[in-house]
Amino acid sequence: MIVAATQFAPVAGDIAANVRTIAGLIRAAGAEGARVVVFAELCLSGYEPTLIRDTPDLVLAEDDPRLEPVREACREVSAAAVVNGPVRTADGRFAVTTLVIGAEGELLARYDKQHLYGIEQEVFAPGTTDGRFALDGVRFATATCYDNRFPELAERAAADGCAVYLASSVLSADNDSFETVYPVRARDFGLYVVLGNVLGANEDGVGGGGAGGWGPDGERIADAGPDKPGFVLADLG
Numbered sequence: 719m720i721v722a723a724t725q726f727a728p729v730a731g732d733i734a735a736n737v738r739t740i741a742g743l744i745r746a747a748g749a750e751g752a753r754v755v756v757f758a759e760l761c762l763s764g765y766e767p768t769l770i771r772d773t774p775d776l777v778l779a780e781d782d783p784r785l786e787p788v789r790e791a792c793r794e795v796s797a798a799a800v801v802n803g804p805v806r807t808a809d810g811r812f813a814v815t816t817l818v819i820g821a822e823g824e825l826l827a828r829y830d831k832q833h834l835y836g837i838e839q840e841v842f843a844p845g846t847t848d849g850r851f852a853l854d855g856v857r858f859a860t861a862t863c864y865d866n867r868f869p870e871l872a873e874r875a876a877a878d879g880c881a882v883y884l885a886s887s888v889l890s891a892d893n894d895s896f897e898t899v900y901p902v903r904a905r906d907f908g909l910y911v912v913l914g915n916v917l918g919a920n921e922d923g924v925g926g927g928g929a930g931g932w933g934p935d936g937e938r939i940a941d942a943g944p945d946k947p948g949f950v951l952a953d954l955g
Contacts, residue, residue, distance in 0.1 A: 731776060732764075740757060741791040746948075754798045756884050759916075768921060811842070832844050832865055838864075872907045915928055
């Protein structure tokens with residue numbers, strides 16, 4: 719199983735531009751054998767909670783036609799994509815949502831971020847259930863940025879038979895999660911951890927790259943580096 723961890727600088731508020739970048743990365747990673755391609759938190763809109771709050775048109779639906787280029791890319795290379803954006807809930811509120819789009823363009827899973835951070839609490843509704851999907855006999859868990867500070871998510875994932883923990887995040891280069899969160903979750907719960915991160919300026923600061931993966935022993939198995947857009951492949955064996 720090969721999982722691609724991506725990083726790029728989303729264009730604030732430009733879903734069409736970000737979808738084009740995401741679709742291109744899916745195609746490129748799929749051509750190199752990736753079965754799952756993981757993207758950063760709010761990659762579809764940019765990490766811009768204030769802009770999202772003030773611009774309702776940036777909020778997507780699960781079946782939003784603006785995501786069709788992503789679905790088509792998944793179908794072309796037979797890969798699943800883990801994308802994240804502002805998505806409307808059943809009661810009309812906004813959530814920080816991971817949509818897992820399958821290799822046939824279908825929706826495999828939805829996960830709404832459970833632990834909101836800072837201004838997110840004023841804009842978004844928290845999720846209440848864990849995210850799961852399976853592909854090629856491998857069970858995956860999803861989590862989003864600040865979620866990863868709470869070890870019980872990874873603990874539940876391991877207890878639920880997940881082998882891979884996918885983290886969609888927005889992290890600056892000096893964020894201590896690279897040392898104190900992701901490798902620890904991997905080691906403590908025997909999981910592969912794969913991180914999608916951002917580059918460029920956003921409402922939280924400046925994305926520091928470092929997308930990649932950690933093995934169940936907590937050691938780095940893939941690192942995209944600090945500043946180059948693209949992806950790195952994590953071979954999970």
